Every structure is written in structure tokens, then in C-alpha cells.
Amino acid sequence: MRDKRSRFIELGEARVTKATQMLRLIGNLANSNNYEYSAEDAQKIFTALDAEMKLLKAKFQTALSKRPKDEFKLG
Template sequence: MEEKRERFERLAEKRVTDVIHKLRLIGNLANKNNYDYTDEHVKQIMDTLDQELRALKGRFKEESSSEQYSFSFKKNR
């Protein structure tokens, strides 16, 4: 049992650290001096991240989850 817990802790620490790093990189995109984006771009990013966080919470509550692994902007037509 302890072996599984040690593996969980080791992997969780690395993966959460990686996600924090990636979120900060996404945050760098907010710099209007370097990037041009709309409120709709921001909404789509935030909605997707919120959806994935809800799915993650559900998996830890043993609920079903959505399996979306990529992100792309929805084009307005």
C-alpha cells in the first residue's frame, strides 16, 4: 500500500508542478505588447480550462469525465 502512495505522491508532485508552469506560460499570453487577442479568445481559454478542472475534480470523486486532450479556438463564421 505504501508503495502505491509513494508513487502517487512522486507523480502528483511532478505533474502538478508541470501544470503550474504551463498555466504561468498561458498567463504570459496576456501581455498585449506581444500578442493580439479578443475577449472571445480569453473566454474560450478560460471555459476550456474550467471544464478540464471540473472533469479532474470529478475523476477524484469517481464520477465520469470528459476525455478532451487538445484545445483549439472555435472560429466565428
């Protein structure tokens, strides 16, 4: 059985690569020779992506803040 760290690395690399590829595909929508869109349409895309990134960051920050401290002190 793989340890947690190696699973994290394997899945993290695969998922970030996939997400990056999808973001590039979304970026292709900016080509006005192929697509018609308004500034409002673009802003809706940015808002949706920003909201998801905020949720993602919050999940990691919450998980990291729950970790026990490495240092032990009495008093």
C-alpha cells in the first residue's frame, strides 16, 4: 500500500495538470475569430473560477491549521 505522501504527490500532479489543461481550453474561448462573447460573459467565467479557487485555498488552509504544532511547551 502506498503511503499518504506518495498518493498526494501522484494525485496532486495529475489533477493540477488536468486543471491547467482545462484552464488553457477556457482561455481558447477568448479567440474572437472563433467565438462571440461579451465582457459580462468573460467576467462570469472569472467569477466562477475565482470562487472555486477561494474554496480550494480555504480547504488547504483549514486542514493545515488543524495540524498539531511541532513544538511542545509547558507553560
